[in-house]
Amino acid sequence: MIPKELLKKIRLLELRTRRLVDETMAGQYHSAFRGQGMDFDEVREYQPGDEVRAIDWNVTARMNHPFVKKFREERELTVLLMVDLSASGLFGSVDQSKRELAAEIACVLAFSAIRNQDRVGLLLFTEVVEKFIPPRKGRRHVLRVIRDILFHKPQYRGTSVNGALQFANRILPHRAVVLVLSDFLGETNPSRAEIAAHLRRRVVRSESLGRVSATSLRQVSRKHDLVAIQIVDPFEEQLPGLGRLVLQDAETGEVVEVNTADQRRRDAFAQRQEKTRRELDRLFRQAKVDAIRVRTDAPYDRALQQFFDTRDKRRRRG
Numbered sequence: 001m002i003p004k005e006l007l008k009k010i011r012l013l014e015l016r017t018r019r020l021v022d023e024t025m026a027g028q029y030h031s032a033f034r035g036q037g038m039d040f041d042e043v044r045e046y047q048p049g050d051e052v053r054a055i056d057w058n059v060t061a062r063m064n065h066p067f068v069k070k071f072r073e074e075r076e077l078t079v080l081l082m083v084d085l086s087a088s089g090l091f092g093s094v095d096q097s098k099r100e101l102a103a104e105i106a107c108v109l110a111f112s113a114i115r116n117q118d119r120v121g122l123l124l125f126t127e128v129v130e131k132f133i134p135p136r137k138g139r140r141h142v143l144r145v146i147r148d149i150l151f152h153k154p155q156y157r158g159t160s161v162n163g164a165l166q167f168a169n170r171i172l173p174h175r176a177v178v179l180v181l182s183d184f185l186g187e188t189n190p191s192r193a194e195i196a197a198h199l200r201r202r203v204v205r206s207e208s209l210g211r212v213s214a215t216s217l218r219q220v221s222r223k224h225d226l227v228a229i230q231i232v233d234p235f236e237e238q239l240p241g242l243g244r245l246v247l248q249d250a251e252t253g254e255v256v257e258v259n260t261a262d263q264r265r266r267d268a269f270a271q272r273q274e275k276t277r278r279e280l281d282r283l284f285r286q287a288k289v290d291a292i293r294v295r296t297d298a299p300y301d302r303a304l305q306q307f308f309d310t311r312d313k314r315r316r317r318g
Helices: 004-032 057-063 098-115 139-151 161-171 192-201 214-223 263-286 300-317
Strands: 037-045 067-074 078-084 119-125 129-136 177-182 225-232 244-248 255-259 290-295
Touching: 004 098, 004 139, 004 300, 057 067, 078 098, 078 129, 078 139, 078 161, 098 119, 098 139, 098 177, 098 225, 098 300, 119 139, 119 161, 129 139, 129 161, 161 177, 161 214, 214 225, 214 263, 263 290, 290 300
Parallel strands: 078 119, 078 177, 177 225, 225 290
Antiparallel strands: 037 067, 119 129, 244 255
């Protein structure tokens, strides 16, 4: 039973996203993600322009007139939302934290899925898998999913996307749409405090950086339709010129002081983050993983719509 005050917050989120789902996202979602296969529907008379390969020769022979097989897409999908609850998600330099934005995007995707009669599951992770909710249908189930994204209290602060991907690959027996919502900090990125410490010494040692495993990405993308949704805050791309700041890494607790008034250090930070972004993009391309980047200071619907449009165009070409 969901407490009334929590249910109120969840319904407010549902109301905020409903128009977007009803008017745009549900249809684009339907076009972007394929079903499990094609089911035979019926036969009809051949019409000019029909594929010759679709001719049903048995019916054609009986009727002495060409007929073609008509198929419909088997639409029912399994969708797994993998949401990163590590402490870095609590950061936000604008109105929303990264975790709040991830919850809103997950809400849009979950309601789009149930509008298309798909099953939705949830995997919450930090440096371990914190919670797994098996995929099911229905609005009530989605409300539970959104509740846990918003209000689950993680036991750990770190991040392991690799571990979560490996878990998902083990527990999903059939092909699914796997959507990973994370800032991907701690995987290819150094921590903010680590960057500050290196900037203070005017050195960034690439060998000290952890890496998201291309192998883990590739293993999941071969079996499932894997999409990475990276949540980014502008202050993680460009340090503001606010003078001396004391920075604490949310995941490790490390604290350092850095002078952000120094333009050279801000430029070095921005260059390092841009290099990290390109490296992450390269890993996604190598593993054939589609990626969406959304920012806490920009409307996320544009990024989602661009992704869906690209998917739809690719599907039509294919």
